[in-house]
Amino acid sequence: MKRIIKKVAVLGSGVMGSRIACHFANIGVQVLLLDIVPKELTPEEEKKGLSLESKAVRNRIVDSSLKAAINSNPAPLYRKADARLIQTGNFEDNMKDIATADWTIEVVVENLKIKKIVYDQVEQFRKPGTLISSNTSGIPIHMMLDGRSDDFKKHFCGTHFFNPPRYLKLLEIIPTPETDKEVVDFLMHYGDLYLGKTTVLAKDTPAFIANRVGIYAIMQGLQVMNKLGLNVDEVDRISGPIIGRPKSATFRTLDVVGLDTLANVANGLYQTGEKDESRELFKLPDYLQKMVENKWLGDKTGQGFYKKTKDAKGKTEILTLDLNTMEYGPKQRPKFQSLEVLKPIEDLKKRVKAFSKQNDKAAQFFNESLFGLFQYVSNRIPEISDELYRIDDAMRAGFGWELGPFEYWDAIGAREGVQRMTEAGYQPAAWVEEMLEHGKESFYIVENGQRRYYDINSKEYKAIPGAENFIILDNLRGSKLIWKNSGASVIDLGDGILNVEFHSKMNTLGGDVIQGLMKGVELAEKDFRGMVVGNQGANFSAGANLGLVYMYALEQEYDEINFMIKQFQDAMMRMRYSAIPVVGAPHGLTLGGGCELNLHCDHVQAAAETYMGLVEFGVGLIPGGGGTKEMTLRAADMYADGDIEYNDLKNVFLTIGMAKVSTSAKEAIDLGYLRNSDAITINSNRLIADAKAQAILLAEEGYTKPVQRTNVKVQGKGALGMFLTGANAMYSGRYISEHDKKISEKLAYVMCGGDLSAPTEVSEQYLLDLEREAFLSLTGERKTLERIQSILTTGKPLRN
Numbered sequence: 001m002k003r004i005i006k007k008v009a010v011l012g013s014g015v016m017g018s019r020i021a022c023h024f025a026n027i028g029v030q031v032l033l034l035d036i037v038p039k040e041l042t043p044e045e046e047k048k049g050l051s052l053e054s055k056a057v058r059n060r061i062v063d064s065s066l067k068a069a070i071n072s073n074p075a076p077l078y079r080k081a082d083a084r085l086i087q088t089g090n091f092e093d094n095m096k097d098i099a100t101a102d103w104t105i106e107v108v109v110e111n112l113k114i115k116k117i118v119y120d121q122v123e124q125f126r127k128p129g130t131l132i133s134s135n136t137s138g139i140p141i142h143m144m145l146d147g148r149s150d151d152f153k154k155h156f157c158g159t160h161f162f163n164p165p166r167y168l169k170l171l172e173i174i175p176t177p178e179t180d181k182e183v184v185d186f187l188m189h190y191g192d193l194y195l196g197k198t199t200v201l202a203k204d205t206p207a208f209i210a211n212r213v214g215i216y217a218i219m220q221g222l223q224v225m226n227k228l229g230l231n232v233d234e235v236d237r238i239s240g241p242i243i244g245r246p247k248s249a250t251f252r253t254l255d256v257v258g259l260d261t262l263a264n265v266a267n268g269l270y271q272t273g274e275k276d277e278s279r280e281l282f283k284l285p286d287y288l289q290k291m292v293e294n295k296w297l298g299d300k301t302g303q304g305f306y307k308k309t310k311d312a313k314g315k316t317e318i319l320t321l322d323l324n325t326m327e328y329g330p331k332q333r334p335k336f337q338s339l340e341v342l343k344p345i346e347d348l349k350k351r352v353k354a355f356s357k358q359n360d361k362a363a364q365f366f367n368e369s370l371f372g373l374f375q376y377v378s379n380r381i382p383e384i385s386d387e388l389y390r391i392d393d394a395m396r397a398g399f400g401w402e403l404g405p406f407e408y409w410d411a412i413g414a415r416e417g418v419q420r421m422t423e424a425g426y427q428p429a430a431w432v433e434e435m436l437e438h439g440k441e442s443f444y445i446v447e448n449g450q451r452r453y454y455d456i457n458s459k460e461y462k463a464i465p466g467a468e469n470f471i472i473l474d475n476l477r478g479s480k481l482i483w484k485n486s487g488a489s490v491i492d493l494g495d496g497i498l499n500v501e502f503h504s505k506m507n508t509l510g511g512d513v514i515q516g517l518m519k520g521v522e523l524a525e526k527d528f529r530g531m532v533v534g535n536q537g538a539n540f541s542a543g544a545n546l547g548l549v550y551m552y553a554l555e556q557e558y559d560e561i562n563f564m565i566k567q568f569q570d571a572m573m574r575m576r577y578s579a580i581p582v583v584g585a586p587h588g589l590t591l592g593g594g595c596e597l598n599l600h601c602d603h604v605q606a607a608a609e610t611y612m613g614l615v616e617f618g619v620g621l622i623p624g625g626g627g628t629k630e631m632t633l634r635a636a637d638m639y640a641d642g643d644i645e646y647n648d649l650k651n652v653f654l655t656i657g658m659a660k661v662s663t664s665a666k667e668a669i670d671l672g673y674l675r676n677s678d679a680i681t682i683n684s685n686r687l688i689a690d691a692k693a694q695a696i697l698l699a700e701e702g703y704t705k706p707v708q709r710t711n712v713k714v715q716g717k718g719a720l721g722m723f724l725t726g727a728n729a730m731y732s733g734r735y736i737s738e739h740d741k742k743i744s745e746k747l748a749y750v751m752c753g754g755d756l757s758a759p760t761e762v763s764e765q766y767l768l769d770l771e772r773e774a775f776l777s778l779t780g781e782r783k784t785l786e787r788i789q790s791i792l793t794t795g796k797p798l799r800n
Helices: 015-026 043-047 060-070 080-085 091-100 112-125 141-145 150-154 181-193 210-228 232-238 251-257 259-272 286-293 337-342 348-356 361-379 388-399 405-412 414-423 430-437 473-480 511-527 546-554 558-576 593-599 627-636 646-657 665-671 684-700 717-732 738-751 764-779 782-794
Strands: 007-011 030-035 086-090 103-106 131-134 156-161 170-174 198-201 306-310 316-322 327-330 444-447 450-455 460-463 481-484 488-494 497-502 530-533 582-584 588-591 603-607 610-613 679-681 712-714 760-762
Touching: 007 015, 007 091, 015 030, 015 060, 015 080, 015 086, 015 156, 030 060, 030 091, 060 080, 060 086, 080 086, 086 091, 091 112, 103 112, 112 141, 112 150, 131 181, 141 156, 150 156, 156 181, 170 181, 170 388, 181 198, 198 388, 210 259, 210 361, 210 388, 232 251, 232 316, 232 361, 251 259, 251 306, 259 286, 337 348, 337 361, 348 361, 348 405, 361 405, 361 414, 388 405, 388 450, 405 414, 405 444, 414 430, 473 481, 473 488, 481 511, 488 511, 497 511, 497 684, 511 530, 511 558, 530 684, 546 558, 546 764, 546 782, 558 593, 558 764, 582 684, 588 593, 593 610, 593 627, 603 610, 603 665, 603 684, 610 665, 627 646, 627 712, 627 738, 627 764, 646 717, 646 738, 679 684, 712 764, 717 738, 738 764, 764 782
Parallel strands: 007 030, 007 103, 030 086, 103 131, 131 156, 170 198, 497 530, 530 582, 582 603, 588 610, 603 679
Antiparallel strands: 156 170, 306 316, 316 327, 444 450, 450 460, 481 488, 488 497, 712 760
């Protein structure tokens, strides 16, 4: 049966329900969002003369929940305009409307009795054959089937989204024995391709996969912390980005999630864990029990392990809870010798290996936490999953770990990990010992560019299902690397397509990266048919190497700056006007030079979570790598008659001048950084593969080398006068500084084509020369150097 999801009904508009609704709207699906009818009027409603029968009252709960979600931070929508796809209603008046939905998702309170009441209503109105699922995180899925029809049972499944649904990539699919296999296969595929999720098939066991393992890891960490006498600040220092975990580490994460949530899941695991060898670990420590009783639940109550206050001078201060005294004190900045050793090691797996060999308290905490985790996850197979890779997928996507448990184990070494954990009093499951006895030395291997996992039943390595849809650059470097320098690599993706990836710090664009781009084009023109520019780091690129600009400017080496900017511009134009199609694959931060690079690609395949912007204004500069030229060109091309109106040119000017950064790829289209012809990939794991497909498509459609433009219409003095007057008015009104005024004037001069007396058609090179001249002049300004220095030292722009 071919399923098409045109409309989804979401039952329950709480934090999860409203945000699930928003994420479906993100991908263009119509949503019906329903909730209960209020039983009493508010004072405001009484003043307006409304009654309990008024529609505004009957939909008050759902409407206020949706409004709160739309205005929340982080935003659940790619752009607020997509909220138009969400229709609201209530269970009494609008449950009949679920008959028009292709998929009904129940997200009501975690109470089986209430869920069954809702399902009674669903049975009355749901169209047979349509999907029905529950977003429960704790109630066994099979228990919801009592009294349900055969058609309901056949199409029913657990679909556990993680909060916030837009940003956390995990979607656990939990079938019952009654669920049709076609339904499971569809949900696994739909969640991956359309919702952008790492879809993990989970068994109907307590807390499923991610929460089962994640809560164990937290509780094990608390136990080891107590054993070693560490405090909250020390544990968060050890368990954060240094080991590939989120910045929120352990205790900040718990404050965000809520200690009541932790307590509920941990208590549930204790109550249902008769066969769990680590059951006692799920008992709440006394201090955690006391915090729950005191309502110190984290962010939702204003205090948890951390508390935000203001000091005597009104400055915000973060206090940390002392778990021994249960009193708050100043946040500490703990230091450990072992962590200092790790700082120069950029490769996470090598860093993990090095950390595990240290012996101070930080390393002891790290090792014992991991050894307990290794024991636990090896014992959970086949209880929660038949395959080990699903556990790793769930932890990376649901908890934001860069490595899953078995990947951490491989980083240390499977055999060494077994030996050391055994010495520490932990015992791996028998199948791990058996794996090693059969000469299998790791949980994963890479063969022919494809990653394979150890399958316990067959005792062989197997391909991960669906992995053929992804291109993982890590897996290709060993066998498909064609060229490399310290900042970039050129990799053969197959089918005649090359990929240029960056591996400089923050993927900044310096001389080595520019050389890599030029080399990629050269190689592609000679022996290939297309090129992708993409990487799988945390961000596409944080922009140009400001440190180099600052150093040259400080030494007044302006010829060097001019050469550097000319080299960047030439690379962008070489890429844009090559004989092969070039596809950009941005994701995450795509700022400054990273944005300029994508502006010059034939096509951009952007990850949905792409934060793109020309941010040079913030450091006292204008875009100098072709960005100002390209945005001016795009403004000139907006109109079929070739005449650009001042207001539209002003909008582009303000986008650059206000250093606007998109909060999604959709917003990047609105800002003009992406074209309507560019495309968006919802699942970032598919990004390189999708970009490669676009490069192939362009090549097969008969791509021909374009010709540089000589007909870019600029407005000359007429528009320039408008911009200069506006900048002066802003300065006079003290809305901008004198230096901001100067940068604005430089930007306007370039975008208007300089001192031309009338609208004129100019070449791209003409605009590039103006752009480079303006950029160079601004690097000689003291205020610009102060701003760059502030960014380099504090990460924050200085307003001067």
